Amino acid sequence: MTDRFISEKDLDEVKKRRQEEWQKVRKPTDPEEVPEEEIDNRPLYDRLKEVRDRKQAEYEEEHRFRNMIRGLDSDECDFLSEVESLRAKQDLEKNKEEKALLSEIDRAQARRNVEENGPSVSDLRIKPIGGVAPKENKQAAILRMAVKRKSDIGMDRCVEKRPLLSAMSETVAFPSAFKIIDVLPGMADYASSNNSNSGSNYDSDSDSSSDLPILPMLIPSENDRNKQS
Structure with a gap:
């Protein structure tokens, strides 16, 4: 069993230890000896x-402070939920506007890139794979050959008709508006008498000469009358 009694030697050691601690924290105005402990009676x-x-x-x-916090009633809860939903809606609309603006910027950038570095019309044509030419439609080829052949035949016919038309235009004699009404008897043909080299006299020539025609008179034709009317 442990001894419940404290010897004087132990008390002196405790007192000595307390004195050392007091000297460490003592102020100049404090007493040098450590004060005795107050005994609670x-x-x-x-x-x-x-x-x-x-x-x-x-x-x-x-x-x-925890007890100072109270619970919220139904009206306050509804108000807070409405404010939260309104804020979420505004954020959603803002995000949509930002996405639309970004997409519009991307499309404008893409169009500008295509305009600056876009392929030409010749580059957009379908190129044969492996050096094989694309097959042509047979029906289109037949129609093209028929049209070409028909056009060639028409050109040949036009070429053949041109000399014929030119020859006909040269040989056709247009009707004259001058007509011989009658001849005067007894007038000699001066042209034939002058050209002859025979020694016959003027009387013999006049007897054998033919009658000369009367001077022509301009008589308008039916076509000319129609034009004048």
Whole structure:
């Protein structure tokens, strides 16, 4: 069993240790010797009650702010939920506008790139794979050959008709508006008498000469009359 009694030697050691600690923290105005401990002569019940009350006060002070918070009623909850939904809607619209703006910028950039570095019309043509020419439609080829052959035949016919038309235009004699009405008897043909080299006289020539025609007179034709009318 442990000894419940404290000897004087132990007390002296405790006192000596307290004195050393006091010398470390002592101020010039404090006494040199360590003050004696105050002895509490109260009953044990009072001392324990004091300790319990002090701990209860500390606990209440710690949880005092938690007790100040109260619950929200239904109206306040509805208001807060409405504000939250409105804020979420605004954020969603803002995100949509930003996405639309970014997409428009991307499309404008793509169009500018195509205009600056886009392929030409010849590059857009379908190129044969492996050096094989694309097959041509047979029906289109037949129609093209028929049209070409028909055009060649038409050109040949036009070429053949041109000399014929030119020859006909040269040989066709247009009707003249001058007509011989009658001849005068007894007038000699001076042209034939002048050209002849025979020794016959003027009387013999006049007897054998033919009658000369009367000077022509301009008589308008039916076509000319229609034009004048």
